[in-house]
Amino acid sequence: MTRWLPHPWFALWLLVAWLLLQQSLAAPTIVLGIVLALVLSWALGKLGLPRVRVRSLGTLLVLLARVFADIVRSNIAVAKIIVSPWPRYTSGFVTIPLEITSPYALALLACIITATPGTIWVSHDSRRQMLLIHVLDVIDEATWIAHIKQRYEQPLLRIFR
Amino acid sequence: MTSDLATAAILASQFLLLLGMGMAIVRMVRGPRAQDRVLALDALSIDGMLLLLTIGIRTGSILYVEAGLIIAVLGFAATAAFAKFLLRGEVIE
Amino acid sequence: MNVLATVPGWVALTIGALVLAGALLVCIGSVGLLRLDSFYRRVHAPTLGTTLGMYLVLVGTIVFFWAGEGRPALHVILIGVCVTVTTPISLMLLARAALERDRREGAAGIPAANPPETGADGGE
Structure with missing residues (x-):
């Protein structure tokens, strides 16, 4: 097999x-x-790629549904920023310490973060396990870190354990 | 009557997509940096692909959908190659 | 010839509304591409067109060919999957290329190659 x-x-x-x-x-x-x-x-x-091991298909489906909801929400948020005549927002880079190391989990996280309007994956330091993202509207850096870690990283840890 | 309204909506969407393509072209010409031009080119290919789909809806021809599929794949290859060049091309210089 | 007359009226209206909403989002994305003032801000704008904007147009297309020609044009889904998977890759590559170029030129507001523990601010 x-x-x-x-x-x-x-x-x-x-x-x-x-x-x-x-x-x-x-x-x-x-x-x-x-x-x-x-x-x-x-x-x-x-080619000798590492095998994909999905431990929890249910968690994956829940995660995908959650990502879709987030995409819809952030589409509206970013559209508002672009359309408003005098937009007030602060954009900046946010550094996030990561726990996940599985290449497929990282790839999926990269897709999730970049596909969601308003956040983009910039670089990942695999030695120090630090992720650098750029956020269009940083309201609070700590909130963003907690958001990414709880909403996406925890399920990914469970899926690709 | 309702079908006229729907056709008008499709026409309006085609206008919006063309407007989007125009703005992407302006950004591509203006730059200022190479990465801005590549980003605009990527947006342009997506807008063009969606415009093909709307043409498919107006003419009722599935062929436009096939063309859109090809553009969706090729647009990615172009952008990835350009980005790779920006990342590497100057390291050698 | 009005092809949309071949489908029931409310279906035609649904298709029109879906495609129009999607095209509007794509257009707003292009406005952002033109209007936002730095590359790292502009890079967020086209994602409107590659996510929800595209999904709405794709759903409209599927519904049209399903209702109009009796066969679901399901390979439209492939466009969605391809773009959803590939756009993040190209945007990530672009962002990384931009970061490398900016670092090489020593531009202001760019995090250093080894970011400090607290994170660095860019933009405004």
């Missing part, structure tokens, strides 16, 4: 993307899709 299918999530995603592109559920399409997914994910395994 681990030898022939080293990246099951990647294989599943390939199959789904293939079926979406082909727009059909005919048997030959599915068979070809499965073959492609197996071969390509096997080839990816040859």
Whole structure:
């Protein structure tokens, strides 16, 4: 199993993307899709990437729903800042000490922070485990640190333990 | 009647998207730095992709959606390459 | 020819509203790109268009092809997934490139290569 299918999530995603592109559920399409997914994910395994281990699928889904709600909220907040004729806000860099070390958890955190309007991941110092982000409207630095750590980092720690 | 209203809404969205593309082009010409131009180019490709989707809705042709899919992928490759160049290109100098 | 007349009236209105709201967000993002005054502020603006703005237009497109042609254009979802996954990567690369360039030039308000424990302020 681990030898022939080293990246099951990647294989599943390939199959789904293939079926979406082909727009059909005919048997030959599915068979070809499965073959492609197996071969390509096997080839990816040859690159020697670390395996993805999702420990808690439920937490992941809850996290994604939460991120979507945050995206909607911060879209409105950033739109307000841009549209208001005399905007009053302070932007700046915020340094956050991180606990997570798993590369996939870090990648997901990077996507979450950058996809949310108003915050962007700038750099990560893996030796000192320090994350540097830029925030469009820093009201209070400590609030932002607590926000990122509690809302995103804690679930990520549970998912990629 | 309602379909006319909906068509007007799509037309208005196309106008808004074109306006957005225009503003991105202004930022791209103005700069002032290379990273601003690359950022504007990235925004331009997203706006253009969405404009293609709205054209697809107005003409009822799925082909525009396929074109949008390709732009969505290629736009990323371009921006990533430019950013990589900005990061590395001057280190060698 | 009015293609939107082939779908029921309220569906057409829903599509129009979704696409219009999305395009408005994209346009506001471009306004921010033009209006905000430093690169690190401008980099936040296009995310409006790549997240909620794009999602609204995509949902409108899916609903249109579903109602109009009877087949869900589900590969539109792929556009959403691709852009959602790739935009953070390109923006992160850009922000890092900008930071490197600014550090090399010794620009003001940029955190040092090894940020202090308390964090540094940039912008205003």
